[in-house]
Amino acid sequence: MPGSARSSGRRLARIAGIDVVFDASWLIILVLIGVTLAEYFARLNRAWPMAVVIAAATVTTLLFFGSVVLHELAHSLVARGHGLPVHTITLFVFGGVSELTREPDDAATEFKIAIAGPLTSIVTGAVCVGLGRLGANSQPVFAVLNWLGYINLLLAGFNLIPGFPLDGGRVLRAILWSANKDFVKSTRWATNVGKLCAMGFILLGVMEFFAGAALSGLWLAFIGWFLLSAAQQSWRQTEIQTALERFTVSDLETPFFARVPPETNLEVFISDLAAHNNFRASLVMDADDHLLGIITPADLSRVPREHWGTTLVRDVMVPRERMATVEPAEGLHAALRKMAESDVGQLPVLNNGGVRGVIRRDRIIELLHSQLRQP
Ligand SMILES: [Zn+2]
Structure with missing residues (x-):
């Protein structure tokens, strides 16, 4: 997800001149995913010794975050190719954010930057699924590949939800923007669709919760709440930007x-x-x-x-x-x-x-x- 928030985090790596930093919330999700994966692999094949389960879960967790970084790098490198330098990629609880120094100047650039991430995830997912099909899920290597393939496709799918500030919302804004030539109006539309999607998630979460699936219900509602506040925050930023646009120093x-x-x-x-x-x-x-x-x-x-x-x-x-x-x-x-x-x-x-x-x-x-x- 390309964003413009400035955040401070701990540096994890530096790739192609871009700092990959992580927020404290990322450590929680790292452990959560590791534990979930260990449980998943243990159920998938009860014959695996504990050491194999733990190794597979660890490697998969790291490769998963590797694919999140790859997704963000795609956004960042395309942005940089269009003269919008990106200094930081921040990993946090819901994935990653490439911190753009400013918004793209035209709809075509916005479209290319936004679509680069999901496209990378789709290609990564397809390659992993393809390789995973070459062997049986009972073998750790293929089980890891299959899970990675699935999660990358899910990552692409989630990010393509057409609500701002998700990648899909940026794609939507770019399309509206190229049609009506009005950046602010297009942002407002894409933000409203984003809020609608967010409320859909919350509603679905509440329904799941009362249908007995408490944990997945809470997760859906939490994602909805995150999308809602992200949409509101991005809209506020656009408002500030447009309010100041008419004035110079x-x-x-x-x-x-x-x-x-x-x-x-x-x-x-x-x-x-x-x-x-x-x-x-x-x-x-x-x-x-x-x-x-x-x-x-x-x-x-x-x-x-x-x-x-x-x-x-x-x-x-x-x-x-x-x-x-x-x-x-x-x-x-x-x-x-x-x-x-x-x-x-x-x-x-x-x-x-x-x-x-x-x-x-x-x-x-x-x-x-x-x-x-x-x-
Ligand atoms: Zn993205």
């Missing part, structure tokens, strides 16, 4: 910002900040108005207090090469993303290399609130 930037010369010592710097009751970031600029870096009160915490009188702003600031900046013509959505990426509340606005102001996150959020309140 120049609409909201302010020429007022705190500046400090590089040779100021930290003692003077902090008392100046306190005097002006301004604890935001200050731009470090020399007498010729050259931007050298940025410093926030938080940067001071790295220096022991007794050294403040002898340490200069220049020595603690984040230097220009490592700080994010924006240009006046950039969109507010892009500015917000840059702030999130570098974890700052404001960015200097540069024009022809010179600083002409700053853009602050709180002002963008204010604008967003006023925009989203309007019908």
Whole structure:
């Protein structure tokens, strides 16, 4: 599933320059699938010794997650091929998410990125089923292949459900988008279909639950709930994106910002900040108005207090090469993303290399609130 959520997880591997990380929820599902598989293999062939059952379950679990990674890699590599870099694939309880840095620009690209995952799963599934047919299920190798084949086809099938933000929902959005040329309207339609599918899952789960299949009922309802909240969250993101699309940095930037010369010592710097009751970031600029870096009160915490009188702003600031900046013509959505990426509340606005102001996150959020309140 391609997504745009930013998440932090532990790194598992790095493939083709993309970090494969996992969420804590993934460990639960890893164990759950391992145990379920061990039970399944033990029932499938009672003649297998315990060691064979455990080995088969372990290998199958790892290969299963290998196929989830393969599915996500397909999304990521196609996205990258279309100029949308993907830095991370996150594994979590329901599979994986390829974290796209931004949404595709056109319907055809969206379609190709979305379909790449399920197609990969179908091919993997077909190959495994084909190989599995070459021998009997009583042999561990063929039992593993058959299960992998089945689960990959199931993975493709589930992801092809035509509700946003599942792959099938993205395919649906791409088709609507190419027909009506309206990204927002197409997203709304695909999201509504997604919500409908989600409610179907929940309803089915509740029915199963009361029909006596408590565990599978709960699972279905849980998947439904996950799809519902994912659909709502993606729609919210689209709303934010479209609300900000009409504005650029120049609409909201302010020429007022705190500046400090590089040779100021930290003692003077902090008392100046306190005097002006301004604890935001200050731009470090020399007498010729050259931007050298940025410093926030938080940067001071790295220096022991007794050294403040002898340490200069220049020595603690984040230097220009490592700080994010924006240009006046950039969109507010892009500015917000840059702030999130570098974890700052404001960015200097540069024009022809010179600083002409700053853009602050709180002002963008204010604008967003006023925009989203309007019908
Ligand atoms: Zn997918």
